[in-house]
Amino acid sequence: MDICSLLLLFLASFFVASSGTCDAFSIQEASVYDIQIAFKQNLLTSRELVKFYLAKIRELNPNLKGIIEVNPDALFEAEKADKERQVNSYVPLPYLHGIPVLLKDLIATKDKLNTTAGSFALLGSVVPRDAAVVLKLRQAGAIILGKASLSEWANFRSLTAPSGWSGRGGRGKNPYVLSANPCGSSSGSAISVAANMAALSLGTETDGSILCPASFNAVVGIKPTVGLTSRSGVIPISPRQDTVGPICRSVADAVYVLETIAGYDSNDANATREASKYIPTDGYIQFLKINGLAGKRLGIVRNPFFSFITDSELTLAFEQHFRTLRQKGAVLVDNLEVPNISVILNSTSSGEATALLSEFKLSINAYLEDLVISPVRSLTDIIAFNQKFSDLEMLDKLGQIILLSAEATNGIGSEEKKATLNLEKLSRDGFEKIMRDHKLDALVTPSPFCAPILAIGGYPGITVPAAYDTTGVPRGICFGGLKGSEPKLIEIAYGFEQATKIRKPPTFLL
Known part of the structure; x- marks a missing residue:
């Protein structure tokens, strides 16, 4: 090797280590695919990657408050991944090998990290094992970077707490407009990947907690079919509605994560046994198709959701997106209305609130009893x-009315059963009927308005960046489908993303 080549190699290594960039590669906004190529070309190591994110966390997190704590062993895990890559240089490794992943602080890790739902009440508790999704990430060689902030107790404590606030984490800030709503409860997961403090993240959703923060932070969120990903080891609200899913900067990255964490788990057998039947034999990555919109039948739901949008920039953006969907081969069935939508959007009228309160008390008590140590x-x-x-x-300012209401319940009685049956009927005669009657592949709404429709029936949805309002706050578009329709939703979401490429890095406006 001549002296010029040695100098170029030295400079490449220097720039990757010190600034996260080199002539051929930049860590900022890098995708899973980009990172893996950089690994293979020896332009980047996992240690350098983790150091880059740790530096970003030190720089940005004191203000953004997207991360509650960092894994003290993250660099050690990175060095381990680098050694594994050297030993297996000719062996294909999993997609997420050597890549840092941030976890919402509901997802248990059997390591030096806490799992607290953002509450001081669980600080110092010891979990019996890794959550099932964490075990799958570790088996794939992913690095656990830390715990993301959230709305405390997954936004199931108070009606007056600001979105994204927790006792331990403070209030997370939207990196696009710092005074804007970051949305919850997986706010920290979205804030952190949007601001390049993490490569990838996991969130959880009961009703809107992935789709909403993804929408407001210009990232992609996948809410999987309930049971497609295990909930064991995840601080719960409702086994009927809870799901774990990725929040990432691109559809492809989110799909890499979904492929890694989906599947059967004996500790969540009832849900995952049934839902795992939906997983395609060759996984989900095959559905990242540039022409994924071609031939898809998409139902556009305007009423009442477009009446909620008062920003003219957003209205114009969505009209343009509908034209783009048609241009890319989708068949749009416009001006559809979901039967009983006003009831579905009202958690009291639908019965969702009644069901969730009882389910939460039973589920949280079971989770707490299973802990090895807990205050x-x-x-x-x-x-x-x-x-x-x-x-x-x-407490004096924010209260705990939801916790008190849940505590006042007494198991699943006649009222709770009635509420659950009503939710099933609303789903069957509402979302499922409109999908079936119009032979739709997906329902399309501005995000996160799709969330309650999908939540009460355990249906999947994907939010993709779609627009920025006149103040600079992002908004997403939501594609929702029937149970197990992730392959179609991935094709649609990826096709839309590639046709529009709306996402841009945060602006940090005041």
Whole structure:
């Protein structure tokens, strides 16, 4: 090798290590595919990648508050991945090998990280095992970077707490417009990948908690069919509605994560056994098709959602997107209305609130009882903790009305069964009927308005960046489908993303 080649190699290594960039590669906004190519070309190591994100966290997180804590072993895990890559230089490794992933602070890790739902009540608790999705990430060689902030107790504590606020994490900020709503409850997961403080992240959703923060932070969120990803080891609200999914900067990255974490888990057998039947034999990556919109039948739901949009820039953007969908071969069935939509959007009228309160009490008590060590062992204990440490948890200002309402329930009685049956009927006679009657591949709405429709029936949805309002706040477009329709939704979402390429890095406006 001549002296010029040695100099170029030295400079490439220097720039990757110090600034995250080189002539051929930039870590900023890098995708999974970009990173893996850089690994193969020796332009980047996992250690350098983790150091880049740790530097970004030190720079941005004091203001954005997207991350509650960083894994102290992240660099050690990165060095381990680098060694594995050297030893297996001729062996294909999993897509996420050596790549850092941030986890919402509901997702248990059996390591030095806490799992607290953003509450001081669970600080110092010890989980019995990794959550099933974390085990799958580790088996794929992914690096656990840390825990993302969130709306405390997955936004199931108070009606007055700001979105994205938790006792431990403070209030997360939208990196596009710092004064804007970051949306919750997986706010930190979205904030962090949007601001390049993490490569990839996981969120959870009961009703809107992936789709909404993804929409407001210009990233992609996939809410999987309930049961497609295991919930074991995840601090729960409802086994009927909870799901774990990726929040990433691109559809492709989100699909790489979904492919890694989907599948059967004996600790969540009832849900994952049934839903795992939906997983294609050759996985989900095959559905990243540039022409994925061709021939898809898409139902456009305007009423009442477009009446919620008062920004002219957003209205114009969505009209342009509908034209783009047609140009790319989709068949649009316009001006559809979901039967009983006003009832579905009202959690009290639909019965969703009644069902969730009882399900939460039963589920959270079971989770707490399973912990190896915990300062609290029941919902009663959580409520008492908040009262005892009211300053830490801002009890006087924010209250805990949802926790108190859940505590007042007494199992799944006649009212709860009636509520659940009504939710099933609303789904069957609403979303499922409109999909069936019009032979649709997906329903399309501005995001996150699709969330309640999908939540009550356990249906999947994908949010993709679609627009920025006149103040600079992002908004997404949501594609929702029937259970197990992830392959079609991925084709549609990827086709839309590639045709529009709306996402841009954060602006950090005040």
